Amino acid sequence: MIIKYGKLAVAAATVIALLFSAVPSRSAAEAAPQQQSKQNAAVKAKQKSRPQQKRGQKQKQRQRRRPAAQKVDMSWVSLHKQYPNAFLLNGPRNLKRVALTFDDAPDPRVTPQILDVLSRYRICATFFVVGERASKHPDLVRRIISEGHIIGNHSYNHPVFSKLPLSKVQHQIWQTDGVIKRIAGVTPLLIRPPYGELLPQQIRWSKGSGYTIVNWDVDSEDWRRNPSSARVLANIRKTLQPGSIILQHAGGGEGQSLDGTIHALPVLIESLQGKGYEIVTLPELLGKRAYR
Numbered sequence: 691m692i693i694k695y696g697k698l699a700v701a702a703a704t705v706i707a708l709l710f711s712a713v714p715s716r717s718a719a720e721a722a723p724q725q726q727s728k729q730n731a732a733v734k735a736k737q738k739s740r741p742q743q744k745r746g747q748k749q750k751q752r753q754r755r756r757p758a759a760q761k762v763d764m765s766w767v768s769l770h771k772q773y774p775n776a777f778l779l780n781g782p783r784n785l786k787r788v789a790l791t792f793d794d795a796p797d798p799r800v801t802p803q804i805l806d807v808l809s810r811y812r813i814c815a816t817f818f819v820v821g822e823r824a825s826k827h828p829d830l831v832r833r834i835i836s837e838g839h840i841i842g843n844h845s846y847n848h849p850v851f852s853k854l855p856l857s858k859v860q861h862q863i864w865q866t867d868g869v870i871k872r873i874a875g876v877t878p879l880l881i882r883p884p885y886g887e888l889l890p891q892q893i894r895w896s897k898g899s900g901y902t903i904v905n906w907d908v909d910s911e912d913w914r915r916n917p918s919s920a921r922v923l924a925n926i927r928k929t930l931q932p933g934s935i936i937l938q939h940a941g942g943g944e945g946q947s948l949d950g951t952i953h954a955l956p957v958l959i960e961s962l963q964g965k966g967y968e969i970v971t972l973p974e975l976l977g978k979r980a981y982r
């Protein structure tokens with residue numbers, strides 16, 4: 691076999707890059723629609739000062755990584771170790787149970803279709819709601835609740851929490867709590883920060899205020915380049931295991947298609963059930979209360 695050293699060097703560089711970005715790479719994950727392009731624009735602006743030769747493929751890879759330059763020791767795994775009950779990535783590994791979670795709800799183009807599929811299979815899921823969207827589509831929020839699903843807080847307008855002072859993060863959470871309370875009469879205790887990003891002091895505040903931060907250990911990557919249902923399913927299978935929390939989206943930005951997610955959902959549910967998994971909500975999976 692002929693090994694091309696050029697390729698080998700690229701492969702080695704990729705492995706090193708992946709090692710250092712293992713957890714951070716999930717940050718861009720979960721990018722909400724309209725904010726994802728904003729985020730990329732911000733990263734692009736930052737990169738403008740870089741030499742011309744560094745552009746191209748490597749630049750594209752960087753854009754998909756963590757928006758703020760955070761150290762590896764701030765990774766989710768170490769945050770979970772530091773705050774085992776306040777910052778969660780998965781449920782117990784000894785039970786064949788998983789939770790479906792849908793971010794960036796509600797969106798009239800996507801959320802009703804997701805709800806229709808879940809209803810057909812009598813499955814309950816957890817929807818992380820963006821306050822600004824909820825105030826525009828209150829009926830959808832009420833439908834989510836009335837069909838037995840759980841609602842969590844996903845900020846008011848989807849900023850990167852790790853770039854905000856605590857006071858602004860608190861405002862994002864409280865404002866969304868207020869919207870959900872007015873519409874549905876409940877106040878969520880589960881928070882998912884946009885992009886999964888947040889700082890230790892923000893976790894400490896959340897914990898002290900009775901909230902639980904819930905990220906994920908399975909990323910469907912349905913936010914990335916309008917993937918096919920086959921791609922979404924393949925992405926989920928990569929890291930799925932007992933106790934997994936699966937990230938998908940029930941809302942998108944302009945020009946974004948979540949058809950892959952919608953079409954993958956029946957196949958995913960049947961496949962999970964066929965393997966003996968029980969699909970539960972986050973409060974069930976984690977043994978946490980959903981609302982105050």
Ligand SMILES: [Zn+2]
Pocket residue numbers: 720721722793794844848884885
């Ligand atoms: Zn989001």
